Amino acid sequence: MNTKNSEEKNSKVVGLTAPENMNEVTPEHIAAxxxxxxxxxxxQMEIEDSEYKAILKEPTREDIKFAGLASKKDPMKFNQVILERCWVFGDREIQDNTGLFLSACKEMDKILGIKKVTLKKL
Structure with missing residues (x-):
């Protein structure tokens, strides 16, 4: 398992030693x-029945807008862009391996922070 983060800048935490893998992430890293x-x-996203994990931030409206624009020609691009833009740290295989990526996509509503809404006729 490649435990390096997908973006070098994200693995740098000011004043702390950058974690090499998810097992080295401390509460201080999370706070930073x-x-x-x-x-x-x-x-924290964990792929069931595997050792793959990642830490994600909630997407902003700008992230969602960018993903929507990117997906006009390729519908899968929406999920890819959201995952990339929300990625903080974790196992890169989640983004690179098709099966792991699709497992993450299956939970996209949770990644997006979508809540159940109830409507009433008035």
């Missing part, structure tokens, strides 16, 4: 990433 990305919550 929250400050870096300006978010109060990060999500």
């Amino acid at each position: 990433w929250k400050r870096e990305y300006g978010v109060s919550v990060l999500q």
